[in-house]
Amino acid sequence: REYFENYFGTYEKEKIATPLGSGVIIDPEGYIVTNEHVTSVAxxxxxxxxxxxxxxAQVISSDPEMDLAVMKVEAGKPLPYVHLGTSRDLMIGETVVALGNPLGFENSVTTGVLSAVNRTITVPGKYGEIKYEGLLQTDALINPGNSGGPLVNIEGELIGINTAIVATAQGIGFAIPVDKVREALVKLFNFQEINKVWLGLQVKEPPGGGVVVEEVEEKSPAQKAGLQAEDVVMALDDRRTADVLEFEKYLLKKNAGDGLTVLVNRKGKEKTFRVTLEKVPIPPVEKLAMEKLGLEVQAFTSEIAQKLGFDWLSGGVLVSGVEAGSPAGEAGIEPGMVIISLGDYKVSSLEEMARLLDRAKGGNRVDVGLAWMDRWGAHRGYARLRAR
Known part of the structure; x- marks a missing residue:
């Protein structure tokens, strides 16, 4: 038991009941932001x-270090959603409202004031202690179950995601500022990682908003269509793109083979390009897994899942061998474990694992989400490696 805890965090049996938590809908199509610790054990x-x-709900992507996750529900209709505000101009003492499900009491609302900004706290986490920086502090009552819920201003705009409390004190709660949430969402909404769709544009957001092409990948659909670096993207399929988050979120609707109309401003002139999206090129996973992590892997089929007792697990990649002295071997990963995520993204197949490993450079940190069985039952955890 101590061996697993050293590498994978707190020892914990598989839970039967879904943990209680809160979230906030940020888009009419059903995208929900919550805390990663709310979703990780379910x-x-x-x-x-x-x-x-x-x-x-399905988890689209997550960031354990930021303690943020994106889920999606298919409601079949537009859903009411909260508008993202800003945390740049918050004033100490202004009224804030915390919403959520504290202790399981649904749709609860508490009010208070913004007590402070740029707070730093340290809390227990999967990798040991996690240091949160730049948090908002409020005296609006935040209790277990509020995690992942919205902190809003008196205009109803999202200014933070409730994330932590001080158990030994009253009236001290913390939230991740919405500007940090927005930065994380750009990464969490990465359409290429989630939908395996290749456009071939690296974009950036200049001060004041907008979307500027930073780089066009060689032989990509974007290059074939004629897009260039420094183009300013104004619209995708006639839908205006105000920022990089809107750019990434819109492209989540697309699949390989779909067409995309891109309106850009190039040196003061508007130009329209028609792009045919392609599937992300997939390198051989066996070679990447061994070269970068020291792992031998194979497909995790339903038959293997049943045989090994993982019938509760949907998707993953089976570890079939580990090279001695490799990053995976040093972290304690063993044959029979199932890889369920790499970094912020779920791994459901060999193809997904190959795509994610291909982006990991030598020396990069790789957080590997794992499921395993032992005599105590079924478990989930994380190992932190360095790609070689």
């Missing part, structure tokens, strides 16, 4: 809305 997630309707 094999199935159900979302209950304020009108009593319930939907099964």
């Amino acid at each position: 094999s199935k997630l159900m979302v209950s809305l304020s009108d009593g309707s319930q939907y099964e």
